[in-house]
Amino acid sequence: MSWAFGPDGTEYALISRDQWLELYVAAQDGDEDTAVDTLMAIKPQHWPPPEAILDELPEPDSGM
Structure with missing residues (x-):
């Protein structure tokens, strides 16, 4: 697995076919x-760990 950066600085994972298949099947x-x-x-x-990322997400709008 390696990483690439887009023109705007966005990170992209270059994962193996096996990793992609494992993720797809699990999903x-x-x-x-x-x-x-x-x-x-x-x-x-x-x-950061997933918990930190999830803590930063805004609360869902309950008015929808």
């Missing part, structure tokens, strides 16, 4: 544990 099967494990294995080390 299709609803296997959250395997999907999260796969994502954690391919995320760059400088990204």
